[in-house]
Structure formats: structure tokens, C-alpha cells
Amino acid sequence: MNLLRRNAEVGLLIVRVLTGIIFLVHGISKFQGGIAGTQGFFQSVGIPTFLAPIVGGLEIVGGIALILGLFTRIAGVVLAVIIVGALLTAKMGQPFMMGTEFDYLVLFTSLQMALAGSALLSLDSVIFGKKARGENRRLAEN
Structure with missing residues (x-):
């Protein structure tokens, strides 16, 4: 692996892990002290209260997925949708x-x-082997 490609992968690793930590912490915070506080906030901004535990759960699971690099692309999409919803x-x-x-x-x-x-x-x-590595390699070369 050449130095430029290696640097790109290290950069993606850093972004992946830190983004995962941010979502994990935000998801956990939605449940601290009970979900009722988050449901009250959701209601105050016009979001149905039943979405509070779903959003919190997705942030936790998505954050862990990013930290581990498991289903990274899917987790990225799900978490992006959550942020668009918040915005x-x-x-x-x-x-x-x-x-x-x-x-x-x-x-x-x-x-x-x-x-x-x-x-x-x-x-x-690890799970998808060469397919995942090869796809990222082709992207880095272009």
C-alpha cells in the first residue's frame, strides 16, 4: 500500500471512530435519567415521542457499528438520516x-x-475480506 493510500485509510479510520464515539455518547445521553426527558424534548419540537427511543437506539447501535467498522456504509446512511431529521x-x-x-x-x-x-x-x-479492501483501494486510486 503506498503512503498516500495508507494516509487516506488512517484518515478514514480516525473519522469513523470519532464519529462513532460522538453518536454513541449522544445515544446513551438520550436514555440517561430515563427516556421521558428526551420524549418531552421531542414533543416540544414537534417530533412524535415514540421516535425518541428509536433514535437513541439507532445512535447507540450506529455509533458502535462505526467504532467497530461493521456495516460502515449502512451505519453512515442511518446516522446521516438522523442528523438531517434533527436539522x-x-x-x-x-x-x-x-x-x-x-x-x-x-x-x-x-x-x-x-x-x-x-x-x-x-x-x-475481516468479514467481507478482499471485496471491502479492494473497493476502497479502487476509490483511493481514482
């Missing part, structure tokens, strides 16, 4: 520099995982 509801109308810049950053890192995946130190690479 269109809870964050709607907020100025960019008043908190939404973090949401956009996490949206873009989730989209990066959905589009590029991450083969380095990933379960995807």
Missing part, C-alpha cells in the same frame, strides 16, 4: 454559528462513511 426539526431556523455547525460536521462525516466506508481496522474488512 429539519429541532435545529430548524437556528443560525449556522449558533450550534448547527456541529450537526453539519457530523452529517458530513456520516456521509463520508456512507460513501467511502473504512477498511483499516474494520470488521467489514
Whole structure:
């Protein structure tokens, strides 16, 4: 593996793990002290309360999936959809520099995982073997 390709894989690994940690922590926080607080917040911004445990659960599972590099692309899509939902509801109308810049950053890192995946130190690479590694290699060469 040449140095440029290796650096790209290390960069994707860092983005994957840190994005996973962010979603894992945010998902866990939705359940701390009971889910009722999160349901109340969801209701206050017009989101059905039954979605609170679903969103929290998806953030936890998606965060763990990214950390482990398991179904990285699928996790990236799911987490990007959650962030788009947050931007269109809870964050709607907020100025960019008043908190939404973090949401956009996490949206873009989730989209990066959905589009590029991450083969380095990933379960995807172990489970799917050469197919996952070869796909990322072809993308890095183009």
C-alpha cells in the first residue's frame, strides 16, 4: 500500500471512530435519567415521542457499528438520516454559528462513511475480506 493510500485509510479510520464515539455518547445521553426527558424534548419540537427511543437506539447501535467498522456504509446512511431529521426539526431556523455547525460536521462525516466506508481496522474488512479492501483501494486510486 503506498503512503498516500495508507494516509487516506488512517484518515478514514480516525473519522469513523470519532464519529462513532460522538453518536454513541449522544445515544446513551438520550436514555440517561430515563427516556421521558428526551420524549418531552421531542414533543416540544414537534417530533412524535415514540421516535425518541428509536433514535437513541439507532445512535447507540450506529455509533458502535462505526467504532467497530461493521456495516460502515449502512451505519453512515442511518446516522446521516438522523442528523438531517434533527436539522429539519429541532435545529430548524437556528443560525449556522449558533450550534448547527456541529450537526453539519457530523452529517458530513456520516456521509463520508456512507460513501467511502473504512477498511483499516474494520470488521467489514475481516468479514467481507478482499471485496471491502479492494473497493476502497479502487476509490483511493481514482
